[in-house]
Amino acid sequence: MQRFGLVLLGCLLASKVFAQSSADTVSRVEEVHQRVAQHQSEVQHLQQDVSQQESASQQAADRLQQQDRTIAELRRQLKAAQQGAKTPATGH
Numbered sequence: 001m002q003r004f005g006l007v008l009l010g011c012l013l014a015s016k017v018f019a020q021s022s023a024d025t026v027s028r029v030e031e032v033h034q035r036v037a038q039h040q041s042e043v044q045h046l047q048q049d050v051s052q053q054e055s056a057s058q059q060a061a062d063r064l065q066q067q068d069r070t071i072a073e074l075r076r077q078l079k080a081a082q083q084g085a086k087t088p089a090t091g092h
Helices: 002-086
Strands: none
Touching: none
């Protein structure tokens, strides 16, 4: 009978340890889920920031291209005006 009591006591202790271990595991799993959610939120914010920066960069590139086209047109007009000034006026 004493052996049975020891076996029963051992089983009770093992189940308590298992229950505590399970509770610790659940707590750790919840903590991991919380960290994952925080990291996902941070990733979303960073993706939004990158998207905004890419958009701003594209807009700046578009503005530079437009300025380049304007400069090229102004140079063409200047060259045409200079060529016109070099040609002597005839008919007078």
